[in-house]
Amino acid sequence: DSGVTQTPKHLITATGQRVTLRCSPRSGDLSVYWYQQxxxxxxxxxxxxxxxxxxxxxxILERFSAQQFPDLHxxxxxxxxxxxxxxxxxxxxxxxxxxxxxxxxxxxxxx
Amino acid sequence: xxxxxxxxxxxxxxxxxxxxxxxxxxxxxxxxxxxxxQIHSQGPQYIIHGLKNNxxxxxxxxxxxxxxxxxxxxxxxxxxxxxxxxxxxxRPLPPVVGTSYGKLTFGQGTILTVHP
Numbered sequence: 001d002s003g004v005t006q007t008p009k010h011l012i013t014a015t016g017q018r019v020t021l022r023c024s025p026r027s028g029d030l031s032v033y034w035y036q037q038x039x040x041x042x043x044x045x046x047x048x049x050x051x052x053x054x055x056x057x058x059x060i061l062e063r064f065s066a067q068q069f070p071d072l073h074x075x076x077x078x079x080x081x082x083x084x085x086x087x088x089x090x091x092x093x094x095x096x097x098x099x100x101x102x103x104x105x106x107x108x109x110x111x
Numbered sequence: 112x113x114x115x116x117x118x119x120x121x122x123x124x125x126x127x128x129x130x131x132x133x134x135x136x137x138x139x140x141x142x143x144x145x146x147x148x149q150i151h152s153q154g155p156q157y158i159i160h161g162l163k164n165n166x167x168x169x170x171x172x173x174x175x176x177x178x179x180x181x182x183x184x185x186x187x188x189x190x191x192x193x194x195x196x197x198x199x200x201x202r203p204l205p206p207v208v209g210t211s212y213g214k215l216t217f218g219q220g221t222i223l224t225v226h227p
Contacts, residue, residue: 002154031213043155043198043217056214090154092215100215102154 003027004093004103012109018079021106025072025093031055032074033100034066038087049074078108086110115199120222123193129186131221133199136180142201144175146184147215150195155217158184158197162204189225196220 003026013019025032034046036059045058049068060066063081068074078085086109092100116134123129135144146158159166159173161182166173172185186193198220 002156004154033214035215035217042219043149045214045216048213050213058214088152092154094213099157100155100213102156104154105152107152 002101002103004091004101006089006091006103006106008106009104010107010109012111013081014111015081015083017081017110018077019081019108021076021078021089021091021108023074023076023091023093023103025074025091026095026101029093029095029101030072031094032068032072033092033094034060034074034076035090035092035102036087037090037105038084041087043090046076081110083110115201115218117197117199117218117221119219120224123186123189123223123225125191125225125227126188129189129193129223129225131184131186131197131199131223132181133184134181135199135201138179138201139203141203143204144173144179144182145200145202145215146171146173147198147200147217148193148195149198149220150192155198155215189223191225191227194223194225196222 005024007022030051032049037043046060048056052068066076088105090105092102094100145160147155149155161173175182
């Protein structure tokens with residue numbers, strides 16, 4: 001158990017819909033990272049927040065957005081969903097520069 | 112971040128050492144070598160990292176060549192639970208927590224299968 005929690009574990013929705021994925025970092029970790037893992041693209045970095053502020057952006061689509069709240073939990077919002085958005089979405093948190101602790105992921109299926 | 116090259120798959124007998132190679136010939140002087148693994152659709156797990164000296168922790172050992180162009184992750188006594196995808200990642204050590212250097216860039220990794 002990494003100490004990072006993600007909800008929900010599974011999510012099934014239809015194309016065109018909007019969903020919100022939630023991440024609670026380890027206690028004391030100020031950085032939150034979001035990654036997407038699909039069969040064809042592998043594990044890809046989406047976005048990073050640090051203490052409520054966006055710090056880095058990767059290959060995140062404009063239809064996707066994220067935020068980190070004052071209690072440090074983070075949400076990833078995915079809208080106008082397409083079949084290709086079906087993937088595992090991981091959240092990771094870190095306090096020091098060396099390690100990132102990953103959550104168990106949310107498996108999104110878009111039908 | 113420097114590009115890494117890993118074999119797509121490797122096999123290992125249970126109880127034997129698993130030696131996973133990684134080539135990072137374009138590594139820069141300020142870049143560290145990190146290893147993570149992912150056990151079947153679980154979140155990736157940090158294993159070890161190093162700059163130029165060999166490193167060892169409770170999970171594994173990391174051997175970095177003197178020219179730093181390649182490294183080997185060693186699992187000294189592999190078990191069935193070590194079957195996973197192993198990722199070698201090269202990136203700078205973020206000077207300050209929270210900088211944009213924190214992201215990890217994953218390649219395809221090596222699928223290690225440990226056999227009974």
